[in-house]
Amino acid sequence: MTTVEQLLGIEYPILQGAMANISTHKLVGPVSEAGGLGIIGACGMSAEQLREEIRLTRAITNKPFGVNLMLQMPNCDELVQVILEEGIGVVTTGAGSPKKYMPIFKEAGIKVIPVIASVKHAIKMEAAGADAVIAEGQEAGGHIGQTSSLSLLPQVVDAVAIPVLGAGGVGDGRSVVAMYALGAQGIQVGTLFLSAEECPISDRYRQFLLDANDTATIVTGRKAKEPVRSLRNSMLEQYAALEEANAPHEELEKLTVGSLARAVHDGDIETGSCMAGEIAGMIGNIRPAKQIIEELFAEAEAVLAKLRIKY
Template sequence: MSICQLLGIEYPIFQGAMARIATHKIAGPVSEAGGLGIIGGGGMSRDDLREEIRLVREFTDKPFGVNLMLQMPNCDELVDVIIEEKVPVVTTGAGSPARYIPALKAAGVKIIPVVASVRHAVKMESLGVDAVVAEGQEAGGHIGSTSTMALLPQVVDAVKIPVLGAGGVGDGRSVAAMYALGAQGIQVGTLFLMAEECSIPASYQQRIMDANDTDTIVTGREAKDPVRSLSNTMLRKFAELEEANAPHEELEKLTVGSLSRAVYDGDMETGSAMAGEIAGLLKEVLPAKVLIERLFSEAEAVAKQLTIKY
């Protein structure tokens, strides 16, 4: 069964659960356009999540999902809301969803963890999840240590459930590449930052449009919590201090509130504006529907033109 058949969606594309960004404002339009819009549950209260779910349903009657950041202390409450509100799909990150799988399965919820290693993918399959998203380190936000090109085919070979690819998708060429590596679909985050419906400030979108191929930076590797963002003064300073083994307290002073400064205030110098390496390819803001349709029409054209010469 294809991922589209499994979830009842038209296009095999998930919108990434970007922290503080993935609300009904982008999830609703993505689902209405035929993809799977996803509400990022991280940082939300029980009431916040319930409101977001209902706002998505006011916008569209098509399938959508909720992402659970499993390190959140109120995950139990969020799972209760997901079940009560009959959310059709849950994606997960930052841990194992094992303790929640029986209740979610009993409620008919499809469970799709985001994984960064073959070992994790195999473990998730053994727990009975419905599919996995294999995300390479090209992606924005929290990342693993293996590139998509290396990770994806190894995950595909290791499991029998559907696999979606994530990290590095910016146009039809990269979609075709994901399929060539064995994916049944894709998850996209950075590209949807360029959707007209995305709620980030104009300065954030402009910073992406101004980016080049080397304009992201990874911080937090020393703490084993790497995050990819658009490079700026604050993050370069953080990287210098991290390399010099500065105390945690000194590093925390720099970054406390930095995600909010980027997402809500549009501060591109002292904020953490998460984005993937593909940012250097993105040069215009378009409706989510146009972004999705263009991705797949380009991918089909690329696939038709592919030839191997030797």
């Protein structure tokens, strides 16, 4: 059986989550250079911005990296053209089906790995020709589904024949082992890479993450069926209260327009959206991306060596 490492040409079976406004060459390059698969988050980019990010990443590493497409973006066709022209080998997708682009991706030899949050969507993506899927549990940061990794992952693994990677809840070696025990053949990690030295987030966002505990996150947008997990702050608590009171969409939108950029670039942790997963409380220090990856898998090996199951 082909491993995730062989499929993608990487050393470690780890993909870096594509975080909008965050997953630029500054993080992607070091992750790929360290043996994982860095992924550029194309959400919000123009075609030329994506091209520039690809070229800046190649200036850092000659190892494989990918691009994430949010398929509801109005300029998706233009971004796909850049991906083809620049010879990208791996595309992850979200917010829709890549079926429209699958023939040209396949012709170009591009591996397509959709992020899914249900068995139904995993089956659809396999039928569309996906090379693998990333099953993301609701523990993850950013846009999420409604099922936890512990329940979602084994059901997806049982439903499809293509490789499944686990995402949502990976914070240390123990959770890596858990993902594999549930049937994953690799992992995707987002929140943990927010603590990478190279991650281009504001210092206040980074410190907010370091100060987080096990109950530090909040999910907003469930009523609108667009749930998002972030670090709790006054703006998001106000949003949740308004949402519970069935406030108009326009009133809710006023609170959050531009909020991710405010957090990432301006360090606004009061009215910004500092997206992060439930493992935020496990993060206590800042390390280079290479060290994060190496220690994550070294911890996993140590856990496996000590694991004893009694019947």
